[in-house]
Structures are given as structure tokens and as C-alpha cells.
Amino acid sequence: MTAPTNLTLADQIISRCRLLATFTETPGETTRTFLSPPMREVHAIVGEWMHSAGMTTRIDAIGNIRGLYPGPAPDSPRLLLISHLDTVPNAGAFDGPLGVILSLALIEHLHAHHTKLPYAIELVGFSEEEGVRFSKPFLSSLAVTGDITPEDLARTDDNGISVTQAIANFGLDPAQLPQARFSPHTFACLECHIEQGPILEYESVPIGIVTAIAGQTRTDITFTGQSNHAGTTPIYLRHDALAAAAEWITAVEAYSASHTDSLVATVGRIHVEPNATNVVPARVTASLDIRHAEDELRKRAVHDLIHKAHHAAERRKVAVTSHLQLEQPAVPMDEPLSNLLRDAADRVGAPNRSLHSGAGHDAMILAPHIPTTMLFLRSPNGLSHHPDESVLPEDVAAAYATALEVLSLLTP
Amino acid sequence: MTAPTNLTLADQIISRCRLLATFTETPGETTRTFLSPPMREVHAIVGEWMHSAGMTTRIDAIGNIRGLYPGPAPDSPRLLLISHLDTVPNAGAFDGPLGVILSLALIEHLHAHHTKLPYAIELVGFSEEEGVRFSKPFLSSLAVTGDITPEDLARTDDNGISVTQAIANFGLDPAQLPQARFSPHTFACLECHIEQGPILEYESVPIGIVTAIAGQTRTDITFTGQSNHAGTTPIYLRHDALAAAAEWITAVEAYSASHTDSLVATVGRIHVEPNATNVVPARVTASLDIRHAEDELRKRAVHDLIHKAHHAAERRKVAVTSHLQLEQPAVPMDEPLSNLLRDAADRVGAPNRSLHSGAGHDAMILAPHIPTTMLFLRSPNGLSHHPDESVLPEDVAAAYATALEVLSLLTP
Numbered sequence: 001m002t003a004p005t006n007l008t009l010a011d012q013i014i015s016r017c018r019l020l021a022t023f024t025e026t027p028g029e030t031t032r033t034f035l036s037p038p039m040r041e042v043h044a045i046v047g048e049w050m051h052s053a054g055m056t057t058r059i060d061a062i063g064n065i066r067g068l069y070p071g072p073a074p075d076s077p078r079l080l081l082i083s084h085l086d087t088v089p090n091a092g093a094f095d096g097p098l099g100v101i102l103s104l105a106l107i108e109h110l111h112a113h114h115t116k117l118p119y120a121i122e123l124v125g126f127s128e129e130e131g132v133r134f135s136k137p138f139l140s141s142l143a144v145t146g147d148i149t150p151e152d153l154a155r156t157d158d159n160g161i162s163v164t165q166a167i168a169n170f171g172l173d174p175a176q177l178p179q180a181r182f183s184p185h186t187f188a189c190l191e192c193h194i195e196q197g198p199i200l201e202y203e204s205v206p207i208g209i210v211t212a213i214a215g216q217t218r219t220d221i222t223f224t225g226q227s228n229h230a231g232t233t234p235i236y237l238r239h240d241a242l243a244a245a246a247e248w249i250t251a252v253e254a255y256s257a258s259h260t261d262s263l264v265a266t267v268g269r270i271h272v273e274p275n276a277t278n279v280v281p282a283r284v285t286a287s288l289d290i291r292h293a294e295d296e297l298r299k300r301a302v303h304d305l306i307h308k309a310h311h312a313a314e315r316r317k318v319a320v321t322s323h324l325q326l327e328q329p330a331v332p333m334d335e336p337l338s339n340l341l342r343d344a345a346d347r348v349g350a351p352n353r354s355l356h357s358g359a360g361h362d363a364m365i366l367a368p369h370i371p372t373t374m375l376f377l378r379s380p381n382g383l384s385h386h387p388d389e390s391v392l393p394e395d396v397a398a399a400y401a402t403a404l405e406v407l408s409l410l411t412p
Numbered sequence: 413m414t415a416p417t418n419l420t421l422a423d424q425i426i427s428r429c430r431l432l433a434t435f436t437e438t439p440g441e442t443t444r445t446f447l448s449p450p451m452r453e454v455h456a457i458v459g460e461w462m463h464s465a466g467m468t469t470r471i472d473a474i475g476n477i478r479g480l481y482p483g484p485a486p487d488s489p490r491l492l493l494i495s496h497l498d499t500v501p502n503a504g505a506f507d508g509p510l511g512v513i514l515s516l517a518l519i520e521h522l523h524a525h526h527t528k529l530p531y532a533i534e535l536v537g538f539s540e541e542e543g544v545r546f547s548k549p550f551l552s553s554l555a556v557t558g559d560i561t562p563e564d565l566a567r568t569d570d571n572g573i574s575v576t577q578a579i580a581n582f583g584l585d586p587a588q589l590p591q592a593r594f595s596p597h598t599f600a601c602l603e604c605h606i607e608q609g610p611i612l613e614y615e616s617v618p619i620g621i622v623t624a625i626a627g628q629t630r631t632d633i634t635f636t637g638q639s640n641h642a643g644t645t646p647i648y649l650r651h652d653a654l655a656a657a658a659e660w661i662t663a664v665e666a667y668s669a670s671h672t673d674s675l676v677a678t679v680g681r682i683h684v685e686p687n688a689t690n691v692v693p694a695r696v697t698a699s700l701d702i703r704h705a706e707d708e709l710r711k712r713a714v715h716d717l718i719h720k721a722h723h724a725a726e727r728r729k730v731a732v733t734s735h736l737q738l739e740q741p742a743v744p745m746d747e748p749l750s751n752l753l754r755d756a757a758d759r760v761g762a763p764n765r766s767l768h769s770g771a772g773h774d775a776m777i778l779a780p781h782i783p784t785t786m787l788f789l790r791s792p793n794g795l796s797h798h799p800d801e802s803v804l805p806e807d808v809a810a811a812y813a814t815a816l817e818v819l820s821l822l823t824p
Contacts, residue, residue: 197644214643218689230678230701231626231770232609233794235669242679246661253655257647266642267654269687277630277681277699277737287689289642325689358643382645 009105010396014093016101020045020085021093029090029387034128034139035063035170042085046125049104054111055123061167061176062143063127069107071120077412078120080182080189080370081106082362084129084140092389098377099192100125102396106404119187119412129362133157133166141365143180182370187412188337189372191363192399194391195355198382205353206395207402208376209342212356213364214264214291215330217302221248221309225318227274227282239317242272242281247312249286252305263301264358265290293330293356330356331364334371341373344405350398375399421517422808426505428513432457432497433505441502441799446540446551447475447582454497458537461516466523467535473579473588474555475539481519483532489824490532492594492601492782493518494774496541496552504801510789511604512537514808518816531599531824541774545569545578553777555592594782599824600749601784603775604811606803607767610794617765618807619814620788621754624768625776626676626703627742629714633660633721637730639686639694651729654684654693659724661698664717675713676770677702705742705768742768743776746783753785756817762810787811 021030023038023045032038043065047057050067057067065085071077083099103123110117124144131137134155142148153163153174164174200208225239249267256265269287288305292298306322313320338354345352357374366372377395381388433442435450435457444450455477459469462479469479477497483489495511515535522529536556543549546567554560565575565586576586612620637651661679668677681699700717704710718734725732750766757764769786778784789807793800 195644196641197646198640198649199644199646202649216643228610228794229608229771229796230680231628231676231703231772232607232611232796233770234609234611234674234676235665237610237614237794240665240678242682243661243665246658246665246679249655249658250662253647253652253658262646264643264646266652266690266692267658268642268691268693269689270654270682270684272680272682275681277701278678279680280678281680289689291643358645359641360643382640382649384641384644 007393007397009400010393013098013101013105013396013400014391014393017093017097020097026089030087030093031089031091032085032087033133034086035166039063039085039127046085046100046104050123053104053108055107059172060180061172061174062140062180063167063170063172064140064144064180065125067123069110069121069123072116072118075185076120077118078122078183078186079410080122080124080186080366082124082126082189082191082366083193084126084362086126086128086130086132088130088132088385090387092384092386094194094389094391095196095384096129098194098391102192102400102403105400106407109404110407117407119410122183126362134163137360138362138365139163141362143177144182145365145369146181147365148177186370188410189363189366189370190403190406191361191372191374192403193361193374193376194384194389195376195379196359196384197379199355200353200376200378201380201382203353205351206378206392206398207345207350207352208355209338209345209352210333210357210374210376211338211354212293212333213331213361214293214356214358215295215298216289216291216326216328217298217324218326219288219302220323220325221286221288221306222321222323223284223309223313223318225282225316226280228280230278230280233280238280240280241284241318244313244316244318245270245284245286248309251308251312252288255301255305255308261297262356263290263292263297265301265305291358295329331367333363333367333373337371337373340409341375341402341406344409345402348401348405350402375403419805419809421812422805425510425513425517425808425812426803426805429505429509432509438501442499442505443501443503444497444499445545446498447578451475451497451539458497458512458516462535465516465520467519471584472592473584473586474552474592475579475582475584476552476556476592477537479535481522481533481535484528484530487597488532489530489599490534490595490597491822492534492536492598492778494536494538494601494603494778495605496538496774498538498540498542498544500542500544500797502799504796504798506606506801506803507608507796508541510606510803514604514812514815517812518819521816529819531822534595538774546575549772550774550777551575553774555589556594557777557781558593559777560589598782600822601775601778601782602815602818603773603784603786604815605773605786605788606796606801607788607791608771608796609791611767612765612788612790613792613794615765617763618790618804618810619757619762619764620767621750621757621764622745622769622786622788623750623766624705624745625743625773626705626768626770627707627710628701628703628738628740629710629736630738631700631714632735632737633698633700633718634733634735635696635721635725635730637694637728640692642690642692645692650692652692653696653730656725656728656730657682657696657698660721663720663724664700667713667717667720671713673709674768675702675704675709677713677717703770707741743779745775745779745785749783749785752821753787753814753818756821757814760813760817762814787815
């Protein structure tokens with residue numbers, strides 16, 4: 001199969017993403033959360049495109065739009081192409097929708113050229129990946145793997161509406177959730193997504209082969225010193241919680257920088273008490289977010305950095321406690337599938353590199369169940385979750401060509 | 413004159429302070445702001461004590477209670493003894509009231525012993541030192557020196573009530589403000605106050621002779637970097653405003669610690685944007701509070717520390733701006749008067765040391781007009797602006813004996 005790497009097609013994919021971005025809960029920006037009214041309009045449009053591409057469609061009980069491009073037989077092996085259609089508040093046009101529209105374009109090509117593949121393709125446009133409405137991400141891929149829990153369904157949004165109620169309000173039947181599960185014939189899963197980071201751009205590479213989704217630890221570190229009058233308390237008699245935290249934050253950055261194997265450690269949030277100009281800070285709580293594709297290395301980093309917090313605190317007679325908020329193991333992508341993706345990219349002449357994803361994706365929910373991998377597209381300025389989020393047409397063309405090549409290389 | 417250093421008197425002074433602390437706007441704690449209802453009750457009690465000590469009393473137009481212990485003639489030289497009767501929210505019993513009650517005890521002694529001095533004594537219990545109600549301190553001493561401005565009088569509290577209106581609401585006449593000014597016969601001013609810091613305790617000295625009130629600079633330093641995804645942005649591509657600020661905060665502490673001549677520099681307040689666990693901080697605004705008794709040294713420190721902010725920011729490609737909030741020169745105490753205070757302490761055998769005040773006091777408003785000095789009492793645990801604020805009876809006895817000795821040494 002030859003790859004139509006023309007930019008016209010890439011421009012069409014981008015235009016479609018920008019069209020979907022106009023369907024929003026908040027005029028003037030793009031905000032489209034789980035089971036919100038504009039999602040219904042997106043379903044209508046994407047469903048029409050799917051029909052035109054020879055697919056049968058349905059909305060499953062969690063609100064995913066699913067198009068099936070049939071294989072040789074009703075029980076043919078099935079490839080899943082996935083991405084999500086919900087957005088963060090004031091989002092860009094590509095985080096999520098690009099993967100759906102790019103995958104759709106592949107099927108349109110197959111349909112237009114009457115290409116026969118030895119398997120069926122199911123395209124899933126997930127309804128909930130960002131975790132905005134119910135403060136928990138991946139609800140819709142968890143429904144597809146059967147991993148959604150009664151606790152998940154009982155979660156409530158800011159208006160006190162539960163997930164179950166939201167499903168019913170959208171005109172769907174919560175009792176049908178078991179029918180949202182993926183077909184047992186499914187043999188592989190591919191997600192295309194923008195990188196949402198600066199690595200591909202920094203290295204001038206249009207696409208990336210994801211080898212793993214990083215594990216993540218979030219822990220809060222609390223430094224407890226003593227508040228004192230900033231004018232009357234000499235430095236040698238202070239127990240300054242912010243000075244201790246500051247020394248530690250500098251150490252976190254240095255530790256992360258000294259690990260060139262892509263460990264990232266971030267202090268993004270800090271809360272200071274009493275937070276007054278003329279009072280020596282009594283208490284500081286700082287967040288620590290550590291990610292790495294290797295769980296052992298991440299755990300060692302957490303241990304080392306908590307140790308460094310104690311070190312910074314002790315000499316100021318400040319106490320330290322840590323409170324684990326989240327511990328999420330790394331999820332490796334399927335190696336043969338990733339290798340196939342790399343071969344495909346090489347065959348179509350698309351420069352590529354392997355990398356892991358520091359952000360979570362639906363692929364990590366699917367991966368424990370189905371051989372799964374991800375294809376990343378370069379993010380200009382590393383920008384995402386922002387109205388200025390963008391993609392380059394030539395990168396969309398490279399990703400499209402690579403994915404189309406994968407379809408021909410794949411054997412169930 | 414001999415000094416009655418007995419602890420019974422000290423205990424009585426402490427008991428009176430604790431009694432005044434029960435007059436509060438907020439039941440269960442001590443909160444007594446400028447011209448609040450409980451101040452009226454405090455006036456009644458203190459006024460009665462003043463009367464019993466042979467003083468004539470009045471409430472001036474800014475709400476200060478003023479007792480005059482007459483001298484040999486109507487136009488005798490006059491000594492001012494000052495402190496304040498308002499408090500911070502949830503205050504202790506001694507910051508302010510102790511100076512009034514201790515001074516009152518001196519006059520009670522003179523009255524009881526029919527001691528004749530060659531001058532009159534005016535005791536002023538200021539109504540507004542803490543700056544709580546109108547977000548500006550020293551309003552009542554500014555009225556006494558004639559330095560209160562129309563802008564000050566137009567300031568409004570949280571209920572939109574102006575200073576002028578608050579005066580009228582308290583039953584006073586704003587037109588009488590000029591009569592609040594100190595008598596032209598005034599030749600000296602003494603303020604007794606708790607240290608509100610840990611130095612005297614650290615050096616095991618009961619009382620301190622204040623040589624100056626430190627000058628102060630407050631400036632906000634803003635670090636502007638770039639927000640990025642904490643999971644996808646490698647350290648070497650970040651512009652982390654919090655990491656830059658943290659390095660600088662550590663440098664501020666180290667700079668201050670290396671200046672053993674009692675420079676204090678504090679970062680007490682920090683504001684981080686967006687302040688989210690999984691986002692590299694884009695912008696940090698941190699407060700810098702620098703105090704020293706020598707203005708040149710303070711100014712050099714401000715310069716050096718802003719330079720250090722740029723240094724910490726540059727290597728992360730983070731921008732720095734600074735915004736001056738307050739610049740207040742140091743106020744020296746009157747040297748002959750401070751020497752007299754030291755002589756008095758030595759004569760009564762009260763161990764003492766000279767120190768400067770890192771906090772502001774009414775004495776610094778009076779000092780440019782009248783030879784003024786301050787006597788500090790040790791603050792256990794350096795604690796102030798806190799319900800557990802305390803004084804030791806033996807320190808009250810030492811301060812009382814010293815001040816009584818000063819009265820006999822003073823010559824107008």
C-alpha cells in the first residue's frame with residue numbers, strides 16, 4: 001500500500017480538528033467535558049464521517065462513539081484505533097481529536113481504494129480521558145476494558161450528579177455498560193496523539209514511537225518550622241519552613257537534571273503558612289511529582305528526594321512529613337507492536353525516535369489487556385492544554401503515512 | 413530614690429495586663445482594635461487607676477488616654493511615658509499594655525511616696541499602633557506629633573468607615589485633633605515594651621536598651637518563566653519560575669546569616685502560578701523584607717539580593733522584576749537618653765544589653781520630634797502576637813527598677 005503523504009490530506013485532518021473545536025460548553029473557547037451537550041454534536045459529525053467511510057457506528061453506554069470497519073468475516077480479528085474527544089477547559093484542537101480524525105482518514109483511504117485487510121478495524125472516540133468533570137481520568141477507556149468500578153460510577157460532579165446519572169441524562173443506559181467492553185477478537189490497539197512535550201521538536205523529529213507510559217508518584221512534603229517576627233528574630237534563631245523547602249526544591253531540580261535518563265521531578269504547588277511578608281514561615285506543604293518509565297528508578301528517586309527534604313530541614317530544626325497522594329506504575333507499550341510502528345515509519349521515510357510518555361493516555365488502560373502502542377506527533381513549542389496548541393501539516397502527513405503502512409504490515 | 417524590686421509589684425503589673433486582655437471584640441481571645449467598644453472599657457479602668465495615682469486624665473481626639481502627673485508649675489518641663497492599648501487579632505496581654513501599666517506603676521510609686529520631681533509626667537496610652545483596622549499603623553502617635561495627614565483620616569476600614577467617622581462614632585470630635593499634639597514643654601519620651609524577639613532570652617539578659625529602630629525595605633520579586641507539563645517536559649527544556657525563586661530564597665537566607673551584624677532578610681510570602689502539582693510553575697512572586705539599623709547597609713543588601721535573584725533566574729531563562737513596596741529609614745534613639753537608661757539599669761543591678769528593634773514602635777514616630785528611647789523586656793520564647801505571649805515577673809521588676817531610677821536621674 002502506498003502512502004499519500006500529500007499535505008492537502010494533512011490540512012483536511014487539521015481543519016476537521018479545528019471544526020470539532022468549535023463545539024464547546026463555553027463560547028469563545030474550547031471546553032468539552034464528559035457527556036456535555038457539545039459532545040452530542042461531535043458524535044453527529046464524526047458519526048456521519050464514519051458512515052461515509054463504510055463504517056457502522058454506535059454510541060456505547062459510557063458515551064464513546066465507535067465505528068466498525070468490517071473485516072473479511074463477522075468474527076474477524078479486530079484492530080482498535082483509539083483516541084478521545086473530550087477536552088480540558090480552554091483547550092486546543094488536537095489533544096485527543098487528532099487521533100480520532102487521523103485514524104478516520106486511514107479508514108477513508110481503505111474504503112476509497114477498496115483495500116481489503118485480513119482484519120476489522122474499530123475506531124473508538126473516547127468520551128472521557130481528561131478527568132475534568134468527575135476529577136478522575138480515563139473513565140471511558142476503563143469502561144471499555146471492564147475496569148470501571150462501582151465507586152467510579154458513584155463519583156459526583158460539581159453539581160452533585162453521579163456518573164451513572166450523567167449517563168442516563170445523556171440518554172444512555174447504564175445497564176448496558178458491559179456491552180461497552182472491547183471485542184474478544186481484538187488483537188492490537190494503536191493510539192495516535194500529540195506529544196504534549198518538547199522533546200520531538202527539540203530533536204527536530206516529526207514523530208515518536210512510545211515505548212512506555214511513565215510511572216508516576218505524587219507525594220506532598222510538609223515542612224513544619226516556627227513562625228516568628230521577621231524583624232526581631234535573627235537568622236540563627238529561626239526555624240524557617242520556607243527556607244528549608246526552598247533548599248529542597250533546588251535539590252529536586254538538581255537531582256532531576258543529573259539523571260539524563262529522562263527522570264522528571266517537579267515541585268509545582270506550594271502552600272505557605274502564614275504567608276505574610278513580615279512573618280517567618282511556619283509551615284510549607286510542597287507537591288512532588290516524579291515520573292519515569294522504570295518503576296525501580298522512580299521509587300529510588302522518591303526515596304532519595306524525601307531524604308533530601310529531611311537533610312534540608314534538619315539543620316534548620318524544621319520537621320518533615322510526607323504524604324503519598326498517588327503511585328502509578330509505568331505501563332510498557334507492546335514491544336513487537338512498537339517495533340512494527342518503527343519499521344513502518346522507516347519504510348515511509350518518516351524520521352522518528354523512541355520515547356516514553358510522561359503524560360497518561362487511554363493506551364495505558366488498554367495495554368494490560370491488548371497489545372497496545374502509541375504514535376506521537378511533534379508538538380510545536382511543546383504546547384498543549386492551551387488554545388495555541390498546534391500540529392505541523394508535514395508531521396500529520398508523516399504520522400498518517402506511518403500508520404497506513406502499519407495497517408499493511410500488521411498480521412493478526 | 414530606691415527601687416522596690418519586689419516581685420509582688422511585678423505580679424500586680426502582670427495581673428493588670430491580663431485583666432485588660434479580657435476586654436475584647438472577640439470572645440475567647442484578645443482582639444482590641446482602634447476605637448473598638450472594648451477600648452472604652454479599657455479607658456474607664458486605666459483612667460480610674462490614673463486618677464488614684466494623682467493624675468488628671470483626658471481622652472484626646474484620636475482616642476488616646478492621657479494622664480498628667482503634675483510638675484512643680486503649670487508650665488513645668490514634661491516627660492512623656494508612652495505605649496499602646498490596641499492589639500493585633502488574637503493577641504497576647506503584653507504587647508502594648510505592659511508599657512502603659514508599668515509606667516503607671518512608676519507614677520503610683522511617686523504619688524504614694526509624695527516624691528517631688530522637677531518635671532511633669534504625661535502618660536499616653538495610644539489607641540492605634542498595630543495598624544489592624546485601617547491597614548496603617550501608628551495613627552495615634554502620628555496625631556500626637558501632628559504628622560497625621562488628610563489621607564490618613566480618609567482611610568476606610570472593612571466596613572467603609574473612615575478614620576474621621578470612626579472618631580465621631582466613638583463620641584470624639586475630629587476638629588479637636590490639633591489639641592492631641594504633645595505639649596511644647598515636653599523634653600523627653602520613654603517607651604517600655606516587650607522585645608517581641610528572642611535575643612534577650614538567647615543571651616539571658618532581662619532588659620534591653622534600644623539604640624535604634626531598624627529601617628526596612630519591602631520589595632516584591634517576580635520570577636517569570638513558562639508553564640509546561642510536568643510529565644512531558646525534560647528539566648533541560650524548562651523555565652521553572654519556582655526553581656529559580658527557591659535558589660534565590662536559599663541565597664537570601666545565606667546572605668542574611670553571613671551578616672552577623674543583625675541584618676535580617678526574610679522571604680515570608682510567596683505566590684505561585686498556576687500552583688498545580690503537574691504543571692511546571694510559570695510565575696512566582698515572593699516578598700523580600702530586609703531590616704537593619706544602618707540604612708546604607710540595608711540598601712546594599714537590597715541591591716545584592718536583587719542581583720542574586722537575577723543570577724538565579726538567568727541560567728533558567730527566567731525573567732526577574734522587582735517592585736518596591738515600602739522603604740522606611742532607620743530611626744536612631746536619642747543617645748544621651750539611651751545612655752541614661754543604661755546607667756540606671758547598671759545602678760539598680762539589672763543586667764542589660766543594647767540592641768536595635770527590628771519591629772516598628774510609636775517611639776519611632778516621636779523620636780524625630782522629642783529625645784526618645786525605649787526599654788525592652790525579655791520575651792520568653794521570643795513569642796509575641798500570640799495568646800501565649802508572656803513576661804517574667806523578675807524582668808518586669810528589673811524594668812520597673814530601671815525606669816524608676818531613670819526618673820530620678822533625668823534632668824529637663
